[in-house]
Amino acid sequence: xxxxxxxxxxxxxxxxxxxxxxxxxxxxxxxxxxxxxxxxxxxxxxxxxxxxxxxxxxxxxxxxxxxxxxxxxxxxxxxxxxxxxxxxxxxxxxxxxxxxxxxxxxxxxxxxxxxxxxxxxxxxxxxxxxxxxxxxxxxxxxxxxxxxxxxxxxxxxxxxxxxxxxxxxxxxxxxxxxxxxxxxxxxxxxxxxxxxxxxxxxxxxxxxxxx
Amino acid sequence: xxxxxxxxxxxxxxxxxxxxxxxxxxxxxxxxxxxxxxxxxxxxxxxxxxxxxxxxxxxxxxxxxxxxxxxxxxxxxxxxxxxxxxxxxxxxxxxxxxxxxxxxxxxxxxxxxxxxxxxxxxxxxxxxxxxxxxxxxxxxxxxxxxxxxxxxxxxxxxxxxxxxxxxxxxxxxxxxxxxxxxxxxxxxxxxxxxxxxxxxxxxxxxxxxxx
Numbered sequence: 001x002x003x004x005x006x007x008x009x010x011x012x013x014x015x016x017x018x019x020x021x022x023x024x025x026x027x028x029x030x031x032x033x034x035x036x037x038x039x040x041x042x043x044x045x046x047x048x049x050x051x052x053x054x055x056x057x058x059x060x061x062x063x064x065x066x067x068x069x070x071x072x073x074x075x076x077x078x079x080x081x082x083x084x085x086x087x088x089x090x091x092x093x094x095x096x097x098x099x100x101x102x103x104x105x106x107x108x109x110x111x112x113x114x115x116x117x118x119x120x121x122x123x124x125x126x127x128x129x130x131x132x133x134x135x136x137x138x139x140x141x142x143x144x145x146x147x148x149x150x151x152x153x154x155x156x157x158x159x160x161x162x163x164x165x166x167x168x169x170x171x172x173x174x175x176x177x178x179x180x181x182x183x184x185x186x187x188x189x190x191x192x193x194x195x196x197x198x199x200x201x202x203x204x205x206x207x208x209x210x211x
Numbered sequence: 212x213x214x215x216x217x218x219x220x221x222x223x224x225x226x227x228x229x230x231x232x233x234x235x236x237x238x239x240x241x242x243x244x245x246x247x248x249x250x251x252x253x254x255x256x257x258x259x260x261x262x263x264x265x266x267x268x269x270x271x272x273x274x275x276x277x278x279x280x281x282x283x284x285x286x287x288x289x290x291x292x293x294x295x296x297x298x299x300x301x302x303x304x305x306x307x308x309x310x311x312x313x314x315x316x317x318x319x320x321x322x323x324x325x326x327x328x329x330x331x332x333x334x335x336x337x338x339x340x341x342x343x344x345x346x347x348x349x350x351x352x353x354x355x356x357x358x359x360x361x362x363x364x365x366x367x368x369x370x371x372x373x374x375x376x377x378x379x380x381x382x383x384x385x386x387x388x389x390x391x392x393x394x395x396x397x398x399x400x401x402x403x404x405x406x407x408x409x410x411x412x413x414x415x416x417x418x419x420x421x422x
Binding site for chain 2: 009010011012013014015016018019026027043044046047048051081082083084088096097098100101102104105106107108110111113151152175176178182184192194196197198199200201202203204205206207208209210
């Protein structure tokens with residue numbers, strides 16, 4: 001399987017399909033529903049069913065023509081493709097309220113995102129702990145990333161120091177950044193950045209309030 | 212325009228198109244690009260271009276056949292349809308780290324989501340302020356919602372009190388809840404709930420780390 005040749009747009013959609021299946025499994029509907037068709041996934045996700053079949057076909061024969069996909073197997077396979085079947089080592093830069101909240105956020109560990117350290121430049125915070133995670137001096141972030149083999153950096157520092165901290169993460173060897181700061185970074189093209197905008201979470205709601 | 216007859220799946224996709232246009236406008240590419248075609252939106256969002264044209268056609272004639280949509284006008288219209296062109300009054304239940312972080316989150320105000328109050332049951336927090344927002348006794352949440360005409364409640368309380376607090380929000384008259392607690396509520400069907408899972412934000416990243 002030549003994974004590199006898969007268009008990024010297909011990867012985005014696989015993420016959408018995976019979320020759709022996870023939701024079905026979480027609400028318990030998965031127990032009755034052993035097989036899911038591309039039409040059912042289309043109904044929930046809004047992606048055209050032919051597109052869904054095409055996207056999944058990149059990764060081999062999942063389902064039976066005309067029948068559908070085995071729900072649990074397909075979900076497991078999507079997890080594997082998306083790299084969600086293993087543990088990833090994370091650091092957080094910024095020990096403010098959001099940094100603290102993310103350290104205590106149960107969902108990360110549950111999904112295999114293990115926080116290894118938190119970094120700040122405030123001397124009154126350095127050396128203390130949030131939960132059982134130490135706050136380190138931001139100056140030591142590069143060495144920590146190398147020594148602990150960190151995969152992903154979460155950036156929750158103020159906007160005016162965000163680029164500088166992102167540069168340090170990349171210098172340490174981080175390949176992917178989850179950024180909560182309201183800035184667009186200038187970074188080498190091979191570094192994957194996902195900018196989080198929490199106000200997006202409201203979008204589905206306001207349409208219905210508006211009716 | 213009979214808004215109520217629009218399928219919810221179309222609304223979800225409008226949200227996706229809106230995000231796509233916002234991204235283009237934010238990165239400054241919108242300045243050069245006056246017109247965007249359904250094929251270009253398809254390329255970015257992963258939704259089939261015929262589907263995009265069909266979805267947008269629900270709301271009238273936006274573009275010129277064979278030419279595309281005027282980028283800024285389409286974005287303005289999507290904002291309006293999605294209820295994102297006006298201000299919404301918000302409360303936050305839970306004055307923990309995440310509650311504090313959300314009060315200080317710049318993106319909400321920027322997008323018209325105005326936080327009017329924060330609620331907690333901890334006597335040492337009640338009466339204090341986060342930024343310029345007062346922390347009120349959770350017992351007063353129903354009356355506050357009614358008096359201040361609150362539209363949306365954000366729920367960041369621990370899982371074991373989440374259902375109780377959601378019930379209070381609904382009793383006060385709230386129609387939409389943004390829920391960060393790891394629970395699925397039992398609420399009247401007319402109440403719109405969006406469960407936030409921050410670990411989803413990692414999904415686009417781990418595929419590439421996995422290559």
